[in-house]
Amino acid sequence: MILDDVEGTETRNELADIVTSLFDRVSPPAEVVARADRAAAGHLDLDLWNRLSGEVGVLGLTVPEELDGGGATFAEAAVILELVGRRAAAVPYLGTFLAIEALVRSGATPAREAWLERLMAGESRGALTWAGAGLEARSDDGSWEVTGTVDLVIDGHGADVLVLPARTPDGERWFAVDLAGAGRTRRECLDLTRELAELRLAAAPALTLTEAGDQTLGDVLGDLARTAVAVEQLGVAEQALADAVAYAGVRRQFGRTIGSFQALKHLLADVACEVDLARSLVEHAVWAICCQPDEQGRAAAMAMLAASRAAVVATAESVQVHGGIGFSWEHPAHLYFRKARSNEVLLGARAELADRVLAAEGVRP
Structure with a gap:
């Protein structure tokens, strides 16, 4: 559990229990491979997604209460991200x-005004990219349109x-672009x-989020994204280690x-470290976002480095500990290894x- 020794522990524990119970009912561990196969074919786990957005909200x-949100911090969102990683859930939580x-x-x-309420309710889904090179926005009588790929x-x-x-010009x-007519x-x-x-x-309708030349929003979103993926990687690593220890027992x-066997004990102890x-490092990054924004850039990068290393090591060793079954498609070990490797270079x-x-x-790269 993220930040399990600071203020708000009880609330985060209750949230984790609620979401874990929902996962157990809607997307139990025994179905994770089948659901991942469907997701690979283009069918995300929308049943789970609708329950997470509708029942749990x-x-x-993290939306302020004055905007009809929960008024929670990034630490509470980290609880969800960690569980998404642990359960290898095929839901579009990160982008939204x-x-x-x-x-x-x-x-x-x-x-x-146009999008927040719909996204919060799960009626619409969102995505975000930093790949703005080649995208052009033009305004006609105050209405913006974005063109590019x-x-x-x-x-x-x-x-x-x-x-x-x-x-x-x-x-x-930064813009929020309506994707109704986008090619995909x-x-x-x-x-x-x-x-x-x-x-x-192609001339997609867009609404502005920032003034020209303001890079603050992009920098903040980058730190948030790196920390979010680091939290997910931590969940992946923890689940892989837990599965390996359980199987070894x-x-x-x-x-x-x-x-x-001593050799296996040493291997699993190294993974635990x-x-x-x-x-x-992930908890430090979450704390920085909540309490020390000036520190979040460095903390997010360090968390991403450490969490990705842990996830890759833990998932690879989990496959080895499971032996022959760990290399089979029917076992979920490969799903976690794939996720760890993909997340490592996602951003x-x-x-x-x-x-x-x-x-x-202060060191020049």
Whole structure:
């Protein structure tokens, strides 16, 4: 559980219990492979998605109360993200969450008025991209239109609104673009539960979120996205480690459980150390977003580096511990390995993250 030793622990524990119970009822562990296969064919787990957005109201958690939201912090959203990672859930939470954060943080704009309520209710889905190169926005009598193509958009194939930067005559602005008439091509993703898409915009209606040249929103959303994926990676690592430990405790070879062999004990202890380090850095990044915004850039990059390493190591070793069954399609171990590897480069290369940390320390990359 994220930040389980600070204020708000009881509330986050209750939220985790509620969401875990919903996962158990709607998307139990025994069905995770079948649901991932359907997601890979273009059919996300919309039953689970509708329950999360409707029954639990996860999409409005971090929206201020004056905007009819839950008034919670990013720490509560992190609870959801961690569980999405642990359960390898095929739901478009990340893209919609980031779109909502963009609308809220941009202030009282027509875009917020048009989209926020629908996104919070789960009636519409959102996506966000930083790939603004080649996108042009033009205004005619105050109405903006965006033209261009963006690829590998997270949760983009089924999105109704896309938050993005685009070039204008006065400089770059951020927009909320209506995707009703957009061309869409679903991209194959290593993570079977993740939806990526190419979106083609031809004079798509758009509403502004920022003034020309204001990069603050983009920087904040980048830190949020890196921390969000780091939290998901932590959930992946924790589940992979838990599965490996559980299997080592019941699988017998040479008349004893394999978990009693020293070599396996050492391997799992090394994985546990990686996961513990990742948890520390991820919790620091979540805290920075909630309490110390000046620290969130460096903290987000460090969390992403550590959590991705832990997820890749934990999932790879989980496959090995499970032996032959771990290499089969019927076992979920490969789903977590795929997710860990995909998330590792989802928002950029590891070298870019390392450069961010060095730059924050005053070291020129």
